[in-house]
Amino acid sequence: MSCREFETIVTDLGRSRPLDAVLRAGAEAHAAACSRCRARLEAERLLSGALEALAAAGPRQAPDRVEQALRGVFVARKQARRRGMAAWAVGAAAASALIAALWIGRPAPEKASIPLPDRPIAAPPPEVKVAVASAPAATRSVRPRRPRIALLPRAVERETQFIPLSWVAEPAAPEDLYIARMRVSRATLVAAGLPMNMERADEAVQAEVVFTVDGTARAIRILR
Amino acid sequence: MTEPQPSDDDLLWRMAAGDDGAFTTLYRRRQGAVYRFALHMSGSPVIAEDVTQEVFLELVRHPGGYRAARGSLPSYLYGIARNLVLRALALVRYTVPVSGEERQSEGGPLDDLTRREMVEEVRQAVLNLPPRYREVVVLCDLEEMDYAGAAAVLGCAVGTVRSRLHRARALLAGKLRPRRGAEHELSGV
Numbered sequence: 001m002s003c004r005e006f007e008t009i010v011t012d013l014g015r016s017r018p019l020d021a022v023l024r025a026g027a028e029a030h031a032a033a034c035s036r037c038r039a040r041l042e043a044e045r046l047l048s049g050a051l052e053a054l055a056a057a058g059p060r061q062a063p064d065r066v067e068q069a070l071r072g073v074f075v076a077r078k079q080a081r082r083r084g085m086a087a088w089a090v091g092a093a094a095a096s097a098l099i100a101a102l103w104i105g106r107p108a109p110e111k112a113s114i115p116l117p118d119r120p121i122a123a124p125p126p127e128v129k130v131a132v133a134s135a136p137a138a139t140r141s142v143r144p145r146r147p148r149i150a151l152l153p154r155a156v157e158r159e160t161q162f163i164p165l166s167w168v169a170e171p172a173a174p175e176d177l178y179i180a181r182m183r184v185s186r187a188t189l190v191a192a193g194l195p196m197n198m199e200r201a202d203e204a205v206q207a208e209v210v211f212t213v214d215g216t217a218r219a220i221r222i223l224r
Numbered sequence: 225m226t227e228p229q230p231s232d233d234d235l236l237w238r239m240a241a242g243d244d245g246a247f248t249t250l251y252r253r254r255q256g257a258v259y260r261f262a263l264h265m266s267g268s269p270v271i272a273e274d275v276t277q278e279v280f281l282e283l284v285r286h287p288g289g290y291r292a293a294r295g296s297l298p299s300y301l302y303g304i305a306r307n308l309v310l311r312a313l314a315l316v317r318y319t320v321p322v323s324g325e326e327r328q329s330e331g332g333p334l335d336d337l338t339r340r341e342m343v344e345e346v347r348q349a350v351l352n353l354p355p356r357y358r359e360v361v362v363l364c365d366l367e368e369m370d371y372a373g374a375a376a377v378l379g380c381a382v383g384t385v386r387s388r389l390h391r392a393r394a395l396l397a398g399k400l401r402p403r404r405g406a407e408h409e410l411s412g413v
Contacts, residue, residue, distance in 0.1 A: 047400070048365070051346060051350075051365040051366060053339065054264075054346045055366040055367075055368075059260075059269070061255065062256070062258075062272070062273060062276040062277075066255070067255070071248065073281060074239075074247050078242045081242070082242075
């Protein structure tokens, strides 16, 4: 083995890395005969020893507070994800309920050109109360009026108050109500008798729907 | 007979499904290597702590970011840690001077140093290596990773790792040589 060849493997030799047995024997024989390469190998071994000492020194683990912080984040994310999934499930149920409510409440085709009566289709109780979760204290007594179908220009179509979709004699407790924000097609809302801009009937609007824990849609509010 | 340890992939799947026990197991299994890598690369326990936290936060936020087909989980974690360390070093380069020249003028011969002083000297020598050489020393010598593993972490060929390590050790020997007596001269390169 030449000094040049020895130099190519001296690092592995000095680091005690696995090496081909024949190669190792040749290198050791060369180091025994060549003082310069022997010193070179010794220097590599000393360096390896120094690096091993460095590796063994100092902290081997991150401080415990890192684990505690990460576990906190992990648990918080898990809980948030669960809440998100629950909200999604409830939202999906609400969307289904809303569509069903709108579908049931749609005007009959043969009566489409006839002005709708100024009352709900189902006979309502004298007083209708709608509790809105976003304003728990504001339990309002309203006499529901079914909106007429109207073709409004875009400028008129704006954020609304909550419009009742179903009627109950007693309001639900605020904690039993949820609000889901979703996109609803204008055509669906128009079919339910809400005043929307028909020029954009194929587009959706952002809306907030109040629903109960059983998924019944109670009210809707159009957002801009 | 002890039960077989769950694999990293298994723990990662369970972690992604919300199993915090799996996360803890995986963290405890891998955090030491990540922390030590960041510590040896930066020389700063603060940076090492931050990097370790960020690496595992990334795993928590995006467990799907790891692809087993691309390499092992340790390689993936080292890869994230490496990027974070290099970014941190770029930020603190002008505020935390680490000058090998100053250090070399302070001490006496290595033989007179206690073990602790010798370790500190080697640490400074490693910290004063250019990052591309420092990282191969940290991975291959301090963390005892094989060339293939280091190549996977660094995204380069095995031959590149070998040549960088060879060069890095020559540089280290050069930095440590002034402290040694002639009989302990580290480098003949």
